[in-house]
Each structure stands twice: as structure tokens, then as C-alpha cells.
Amino acid sequence: MYELRDVRKVFDDGSVALDGMSLTVGAGEHVAFIGPSGAGKTTLFRILNLTLRPTSGMLRLNGTDVATLSGADLRRARTSIGTIYQQHNLVGRLRVVHNVLAGNLGRWSTLTALGSLLRPRATDEAARALAQVGIPEKLYARTDELSGGQQQRVAIARVLIQDPDVVLADEPVSSVDPTLAVSIVTLLRDISNESRKTLLMNLHSVELALTYFPRILGIREGRVHFDLSPDKVSPEMLEELYAGHGDERGELAALGEGTNSFGKACRPLPGFDR
Numbered sequence: 001m002y003e004l005r006d007v008r009k010v011f012d013d014g015s016v017a018l019d020g021m022s023l024t025v026g027a028g029e030h031v032a033f034i035g036p037s038g039a040g041k042t043t044l045f046r047i048l049n050l051t052l053r054p055t056s057g058m059l060r061l062n063g064t065d066v067a068t069l070s071g072a073d074l075r076r077a078r079t080s081i082g083t084i085y086q087q088h089n090l091v092g093r094l095r096v097v098h099n100v101l102a103g104n105l106g107r108w109s110t111l112t113a114l115g116s117l118l119r120p121r122a123t124d125e126a127a128r129a130l131a132q133v134g135i136p137e138k139l140y141a142r143t144d145e146l147s148g149g150q151q152q153r154v155a156i157a158r159v160l161i162q163d164p165d166v167v168l169a170d171e172p173v174s175s176v177d178p179t180l181a182v183s184i185v186t187l188l189r190d191i192s193n194e195s196r197k198t199l200l201m202n203l204h205s206v207e208l209a210l211t212y213f214p215r216i217l218g219i220r221e222g223r224v225h226f227d228l229s230p231d232k233v234s235p236e237m238l239e240e241l242y243a244g245h246g247d248e249r250g251e252l253a254a255l256g257e258g259t260n261s262f263g264k265a266c267r268p269l270p271g272f273d274r
């Protein structure tokens with residue numbers, strides 16, 4: 001699905017967000033990305049969803065070098081990738097049905113899209129997607145009257161309508177409570193499994209990553225720090241990954257029994273090799 005070779009991203013102000021990143025992701029794989037704030041995870045996802053171009057290095061999507069894509073080919077490639085953001089990018093004033101059907105915008109003409117604001121097209125399709133994410137009764141609710149978790153479900157329903165080959169979820173559960181976080185992560189995983197989509201997720205919660213993903217990429221300073229199955233990720237590796245990021249280490253230690261030695265405190269997780 002994706003092949004990156006030595007990808008660098010340097011922003012105009014000189015910040016080096018990606019500093020020689022190489023990785024491959026096969027079709028249908030599920031991968032969690034973890035790492036400290038500023039490591040380059042969001043930048044990587046923006047490169048993977050073709051909204052940012054690498055400064056140097058190579059990115060192939062399904063074997064095609066994306067640097068060669070432009071115009072209609074680039075638009076088509078973009079519609080094969082669905083992105084879910086932390087702040088779900090919904091229009092609050094609109095009814096849920098419009099936000100869900102916005103998943104079609106890559107395929108619809110501007111006229112069809114504008115017309116759909118007056119009279120929603122494909123309402124059945126939107127209703128089905130909402131049923132899949134567990135809130136069928138919210139089709140005509142105003143989006144800004146939903147809870148944070150329900151709005152995140154609307155964002156997922158929008159991606160279902162888009163029906164991409166790849167789902168990129170950038171911190172999709174940072175703003176919801178832990179129980180909801182589990183249900184949203186498992187929903188995304190199950191939906192991706194059913195329709196054989198590739199699923200890549202940035203997660204601040206190491207516990208969620210290790211529990212629900214078969215492959216964990218630790219990202220630090222714009223590079224791949226490790227690329228392992230969760231049972232091979234040790235507390236020492238996590239400590240090294242987050243070294244120098246005190247607040248996040250604190251968050252990790254809170255997973256354990258509350259001693260100040262993070263390595264010892266980290267409670268064993270399912271499939272977690274101590």
C-alpha cells in the first residue's frame with residue numbers, strides 16, 4: 001500500500017519534522033504510531049494522505065511514485081484515503097446527514113454537492129453508515145448538539161461513505177473518555193477488518209496501541225525508532241521513545257501502580273513482554 005524511502009519534511013521555518021523516514025505498509029495492515037509530541041506523526045499522516053509533499057525522499061502509493069501525480073490522478077488517489085482527525089472537522093451547524101454525505105465530495109461535482117445541501121442525496125446511504133457506527137437515530141440531529149464521542153462517530157460514518165482503501169486516524173480518541181476511546185478504536189478496527197481497509201492510527205495512549213494493534217511504530221525525532229509487534233515492545237523501549245518528554249512519561253506511569261520508576265510501574269498489558 002505504502003512505501004516510504006528516506007522521506008524528509010522540512011517546513012519553511014526550518015523545522016525538520018521528518019528526518020529520513022523509511023517504512024512499508026501492506027494492504028489491509030493495521031498499524032499504530034506512538035511517540036512524543038512533535039515527533040512527526042501528524043506530518044507523516046499529512047504526507048500519507050497526500051496533502052503535504054515530502055521535501056525529499058520517495059513515497060509510493062500502490063506502487064505509484066506520488067511525486068508523478070497531479071490533477072485528476074492526484075484527486076483520485078486522495079479519495080482512496082480517508083482521514084479522521086482529533087477535532088473531527090465537522091460543520092457543527094449542519095445536520096448529521098450533511099456531514100456524513102460530505103464523504104462523497106471527492107466523487108461529486110460541485111453542483112451536485114451544493115444541491116445536496118438543499119436536499120440530501122443518498123440519504124439511505126447516510127442512514128446505513130450511521131447505523132454501522134451505532135447512532136442511527138441521529139440522522140437529522142444538529143451536529144453541534146451531539147456529544148464528542150457521537151461527533152467522532154459521525155466522522156467515522158463520513159469515512160464509511162467515502163469508502164477509501166486506507167483509513168488514517170490521527171489521535172481520533174484524545175478528546176473522549178477512556179471507555180469511549182476503546183469503543184471508537186475497536187469500531188475503526190472492526191470496520192477496517194470487514195471491508196479489508198488498511199488502518200493507520202496515531203495514538204497518545206500506548207495502552208490502546210499495544211492492546212488493539214498487531215504492529216507498533218515508535219516515532220521519535222522524525223524517524224522510525226522501532227517497528228515491532230506489541231509483545232516485543234518493552235518498558236525500556238517506551239522509556240527511550242519518550243525520553244525527555246516528562247509530561248507524557250507521567251501519563252504512561254499513570255497506567256501502572258503509581259511508583260515513580262516508569263519501567264517498573266508499567267502494568268503488564270495483554271501480550272506485553274516484560
Ligand SMILES: Nc1ncnc2c1ncn2[C@@H]1O[C@H](COP(=O)(O)OP(=O)(O)OP(=O)(O)O)[C@@H](O)[C@H]1O
Binds near residue numbers: 011012017042
Ligand atoms: N506547518 C508547520 N510549520 C512549521 N513547523 C511545523 C508545521 N507542522 C509541524 N511542524 C513541526 O514539525 C514537528 C513535528 O510536528 P507534528 O505535528 O508532526 O508532531 P506530532 O508527532 O504529530 O506531535 P503531537 O503528538 O503533539 O500531535 C514539530 O516540531 C512541529 O513544530
Ligand SMILES: [Mg+2]
Binds near residue numbers: 041042043
Ligand atoms: Mg500530531
